[in-house]
Amino acid sequence: MDALSPTPRTTVRRGRDRAVSDRAALHALLADGLVAHLGVDVGEGAGRHPVVLPCAYAVDLDGPDDGGTLYVHGSVAARWLVGATDTTVCVTVTELDGLVLARSGFHHSMNYRSAVVIGVARPVTDDDERVRALDAIVDHLAPGRSATLRPATRKELAATAVLAVPLREASMKTRAGAPVDDPADVAAGGWAGHVPVRRTVGAAVPDAETREPVPAHVELLTDPREVVQLSAR
Template structure:
């Protein structure tokens, strides 16, 4: 389990300690002390995230879209990030012909300083660059979609009907290697100027985290909440979920 109780989806690669090798695109220019060099930190940020932002150029203009993703840390030398979308989606069609950028961000707290200038945010963020490949192998395509579903709710792929041939034909899956990536983090309190320390203003951190609500059963469903949903809800701090 990681620090929020989310199980490792692919533990073998996650247990391997390797360093992130910076490139011209991933090398930090500012606040270099916030860079994480251990690849395990990248895995943690991606594993704990639920949604990413996909940056791609479409018709000569940048397009940034939020989307679900999944990560297989045992795929390839550095792991693979899977994305999906409609076969007609402009972003999915354009992505394999260019270098794309995928970001995942966790906001862990608002840092409130004595001065407006030194207000900040505690965060963990990952940036991944690369040229994605369209997944055409039927088995890997199904695997990629399963990884995405189970990334959001571990065990959900076994608790739902898998995609049929028609649905698979309507869906594109992209695979992006995690080779070129960077991680940047901030933690701790405010960094006020020495001359501001005696000012009569409160300073500190307002912690933030994602919290799940109690599962709401659909009106046309008479089943109890299954165990994998209860587990995920509890991981995300649902107030109560006792049936099932």
Template sequence: MSTTLSPSPRTRISRGKNRAVTDRERLHTFLGEALIAHLGVTVGSGEDAHPVVLPTAYGFDLDGPDEGGSIYLHGSVAAGWLARALERDVCVTITELDGLVAARSGFHHSMNYRSAVVIGRARLVEDPDERERALALVVDQMIPGRWATLRPATRKELAATAVLALPLAEASMKERAEGPVDDPADIEAGVWAGVIPIHRVAGAPVTADDATGPAPEDVVRRAAGLGA
């Protein structure tokens, strides 16, 4: 597996090259930390063709069968976008916001962030063992260890759920983690500038009205970790 990112013209970063991440291991670390992906797919045909971007949970397996490892997405088999996602290349974007950068001019306002883009042809996961592993990875991305505590999925549930896999080979990542970058004249003017840090914080687990007993260890541990 290549240890560098941007192996193709489609994912090669052309603007803001100083923010490009070139170490693939940093991408892997980021995938383990983030929670939400957005899937970009073209639906419709002819003059009616148009892009749709859908938020979704995800999981990933660096040892998956696809080149560079596999990122897994799931959805309803009845979803209109599903067939289209298999006909053309798709784009998956994962972003975490880390801060609001208040500069001395509107032009230089920015955000601190980490963002990854993966482009490729998705495939429908049909092997039963891979499907179950993929669904477990999606659940455990939200709450590590959760899948092992749940009852097995029913045939009806599995029949209603589609799992897509996308190779991680064609990917890029950018990040910004700095203060404002202002023009010297604006700095001399004495206007305040700085960063509002943004951290993802979780509250204590809220037990469902129809649940019994305290929140399990995996849930409590996850909530505590997100609040750290």
């Protein structure tokens, strides 16, 4: 499955020139992003309404779902998680790459990479898959960290729900570069361009009880020379 094949629900209709058809670009964005937003309907009857919530996530391209698997997790008592189970959800991931400053307000924009994934959220009930998914979510934030942690307890696993969303039905858009101004505005003069935006991290801050040095996998997160390698993991 090398190409994105949008369904009617994921076909890009506005700004089609920004649509991305290469599935590898979707995978790269999901690897680079840190926060997903999950949209789901919650409530009952007249009180039913949509909510969109930020969440940590992980991707297993060889996962059991069609096109690979995107995992999210939360408390078993969370209303949004209960509402998402076995229903169609929408997951988005966006990375802001720049601010586009044009010669008119109309043509101001942003440089970005954005993905939309739509699918039925499957509750992960297999214990081994749940552990793999939760470890993957930890490792997505800090590669290599899960191997340094104690195993989750039965109580922790019982309190945590994991949902899996197939990656088959997805679309992606991207924008890069300079503003697209009207010829008359260009002729009239004035400054225009774009301002790159990059994610940065500070030095790791140990908590009050820590006596050990900063571990290697955490140092990689705070070393600017490793940013590109971590983004491409």
